[in-house]
Amino acid sequence: MSGTFLGMPAFPRAAAESTGDARLRANLRHATRTIRDKRARAVAELPDWQRLRAAGAAVKDRTLRHLDHYLEQLERAVTEAGGTVHWAADAAEANRIVTGLVLATGEREAVKVKSMATQETGLNAALEKAGIRAYETDLAELIVQLGDDLPSHILVPAIHRNRGEIRDIFRERMGQWGRPAPDGLTDRPAELAEAARLHLREKFLRARVAISGANFMVAETGTLVVVESEGNGRMCLTLPETLISVVGIEKVVPTWQDLEIFLQLLPRSSTAERMNPYTSMWTGTTDGDGPRDFHLVLLDNGRTDALADAVGRQALRCIRCSACLNVCPVYERAGGHAYGSAYPGPIGAILTPQLRGVTSPLDASLPYASSLCGACYDVCPVAINIPEVLVHLRERVVEGGEVTVRGTRTRIRPARGHAAERAAMRAAGWAFGHPRLLRAGQRLAGRARRLQPRRLPLPGPGRAWSATRDLPPLPAEPFRDWWQRTRGDRQAPEGRADRADRAGPEEERERGESP
Amino acid sequence: MTGADSRSVVLARIRRALHGEGGGPPEGPAPARDYLPAHTAEDDPAALADLLAENLADYRALVHRCTADGLPGLVARLLTARGARTVLAPPGVPGDWLAAATAAGITRVPAPGALTARELDAVDSVLTGCALAIAETGTLVLDGSPDQGLRRFTLVPDHHICVVRLPEQVVASVPRALPRLDPARPQTWISGPSATSDIELDRVEGVHGPRTLEVVLLGGAAPPG
CATH class of the missing domain: 3.40.50.10420 (NagB/RpiA/CoA transferase-like)
Incomplete structure (x- = not known):
């Protein structure tokens, strides 16, 4: 083999090229x-x-727990x-x-x-x-x-x-x-x-x-x-x-x-x-x-590092059947070379970053090479929950934390380029933790929806995300307001139900949750 | 780092990785095996033989049925139809299986164990028995017993005739097959002639192993016709 995967670009760049072929x-x-x-x-x-699949997963898990x-x-x-x-x-x-x-x-x-x-x-x-x-x-x-x-x-x-x-x-x-x-x-x-x-x-x-x-x-x-x-x-x-x-x-x-x-x-x-x-x-x-x-x-070559990760370890159950590649919408469009590893597709996206670590831009990009649709998990004969591991590895890329590298426990720093994501997630976490403020914001946004742009004009590195995504249209009414008004009954005319009766328990629950 | 050092390095890494939750010999019950031991009724030998024949044929093996009396004639016809002049049969293959073929002028290769790979490549056909056959998957298992011989015998020649004795050599499923096999013996599981899915993920029969696989189901119910 004269080809090598060394020095390949991160997944989005490689995929941008291959999807055009x-x-x-x-x-x-x-x-x-x-x-x-x-x-x-x-x-x-x-x-x-399904029973064979569960038995396969159980045998592999038990073997890994006593691998020595x-x-x-x-x-x-x-x-x-x-x-x-x-x-x-x-x-x-x-x-x-x-x-x-x-x-x-x-x-x-x-x-x-x-x-x-x-x-x-x-x-x-x-x-x-x-x-x-x-x-x-x-x-x-x-x-x-x-x-x-x-x-x-x-x-x-x-x-x-x-x-x-x-x-x-x-x-x-x-x-x-x-x-x-x-x-x-x-x-x-x-x-x-x-x-x-x-x-x-x-x-x-x-x-x-x-x-x-x-x-x-x-x-x-x-x-x-x-x-x-x-x-x-x-x-x-x-x-x-x-x-x-x-x-x-x-x-x-x-x-x-x-x-x-x-x-x-x-x-x-x-x-x-x-x-x-x-x-x-x-x-x-x-x-x-x-x-x-x-x-x-x-x-070994990184397998024991994956073993040290209680969530990521399930990737070691893999029997290399390739069913996850064949059902993956991302693999079907990007092709295997974009994954920059002997292991392409969904299994590669969780295996490669564990075997090689997430320090290179390519390896750090692999957990994102997925729409998290879950088709890979459905077909996996040893029930590897690939979406779960992808999200887990994304967290590692964004937040850093403790990992094992060639047998030694070490802390890795958050990857560069994810500062905007961290800030956005922190803001979202804060908003979801304050339901009243969230509701007020949603109502305000609903009223102002005529002013909504088609895309979010983010500056700087955030543009990479916003430039390829249309914003979903804002609804006239937040979901929670709609639910309280109708209880899911699509036929319910506006303002039919008794407002005081609906608002009661919801407000109470919110008070109970708020610190 | 030498190999001997790496042994302790890798084992130490494993034990560190499993710290507090495993390592060492397993304790407690093994995982449940609540899957089915077979996916077909096992009490009807004729139905099992039919299923085996159907699945073998589905993967392009040529299936024949005969009684013990009819076997020599069938083997001779199959070899003649291929134009075979030489046939390899491991020492444990009964002489009468090839009686009609040798009478028709086809040579049974002497001392096949001494043949080099290149000499084997010049042999036209190979005739063997088998250790068992799996009906659900259409699989023949060879384990190097005297009527099956060395693994290369059934690999290099381009035409393989394999005799399965009904009903005793047929099992329903993979879980029924493994307990009857000895892991110490080298095994070859064969399901149809060699094939590849490497061109556009479409199956094509015939690459490096025998491109023609003929299976003779011997005994059991009288053959139709």
Whole structure:
């Protein structure tokens, strides 16, 4: 991978550019809508979906609360089964460990199964520096790698490319990486898949080192699970002599039986299938079948910082299905690159700022990359309340406060650029705490509504907010006055009800609340 | 920072993060498993076999049914129809499954365990049994038993014929499958031929694994016709 997310602009700037790209928007609209309806049908087949979802969340939460215990159990089981376990506190250390392991084999190339963890650590660039060529073998990752591009979706990293663009990339670039695209390649998906099969087969057959991630790790047995569709995963997991798996520490589940929950939740949420075509499970090494050497690299890289946040921690339940991306109105319009991270979309907006912190302008902008519509929460197979975490992280950005950074508790200062928001929220909080004054202000505004401008002409940094939003029209009568007058009866003529009777309890309640 | 140091660093971070609310071995009851053990009636083997066949076909596997007597003839017909000249069958596959095929001039590859990946790539077809099949999801599970062999056998050749014994190898659901499987054995769960959704999130069959998956449901009720 030559692309990098480093130094990307904050979300609003990146999104302002990407939303103007008509082709990108058409590609995303087409792909996300296709999968949205299919997912809904696959989920509707299981009448106990909500119970599975609750069980998935509960198992993950409990595992996280005892993560130290389960990781040590996993380490023992993997070691007993013939594997070697390594621990990486951060991305640089993970990359160093993997590079060292590859160099030790004497090989200078490796085949890779699509892995979010190694996207996150930027492993391919680190390998390249050490003179090791990593070949991505997932079709979409191959498209991204050949196109010198960045991934934009968790499941389908090349979702921003349509079939015509993919054909062009294959025609122009495959030859530089190995077997060229067949002559006369068209944009039919079956032909494009065939071109990838031919191009990669040569690499699979000669590969001696493979690098993967994993979807799940079973603590009690030491079993790793990789869920895939194409068979490139099976090729990498079984043909080479050395297998190196880089896996986030939150991917552990306690028992073999727990897989019954996640193997039902994941395929239906991600590719909308009853079951994905191939699932590989292996426990250490097996004589004569598969790699002789198996290394597991357990990756922290900010996960323990997220764990320290009782609200934000639920992001670590994520099983990387990408259902939240596919339903998100912001993702559909802005595209994945605007999120500036291996994890785009709603889950990225809560995961990235926790893994990397909110000190850079990009990371501080991510919790705002949402309309808080909640569609992501509805479809999440492990019930991550993404809107709740977004609001929580917005508060952190605006107010600052205590966070954990690389294991150390520290206070961060309020982000710059949110002073106007803080002042507005403080004023609103004061007004809502003084209902009588609020009512007087609302009545006054109602009477003066003819003078209302279409937009709020805020000066300075506030303009960024006001310039893109029309003010809602002021009503002639505040809601509370209307309610007291009519009790919600739309037919009630003005002034019908007894005024003294209505005002009584309300005034009393207000007095009771006021300090 | 070395790997050994990082182990204690990461574990210490976890314990600090969980300060006062967890860490260490779990106490108290495990989370409730109040979801369904299966989504279909389990007391009717014929209906389970039908559901398995339907779901396999839905993901473009080719499904055949036969009795034990009819199996050698069916296998020979499937191989001949593909134009296969060589077939790999792991050592545990009964010789009679391939009796008609070898009589028709198709060669059973000797000592398949010694083949390199490149040699495997030259094999036309592979014939195996399975550990079990899951009806609800249309899934075959292979666990490396003698009639299934090494994982690469069913990966590199482009044509896989898998025999499922009815009714004893069919379970209704994923929760019914896991207790019957040994996690110490390397497993491959197969649901249809290899596929991809990577182009516009639309499913296309046939990438790196066998592009043709044929499933033979063996025994049970007499095949129709």
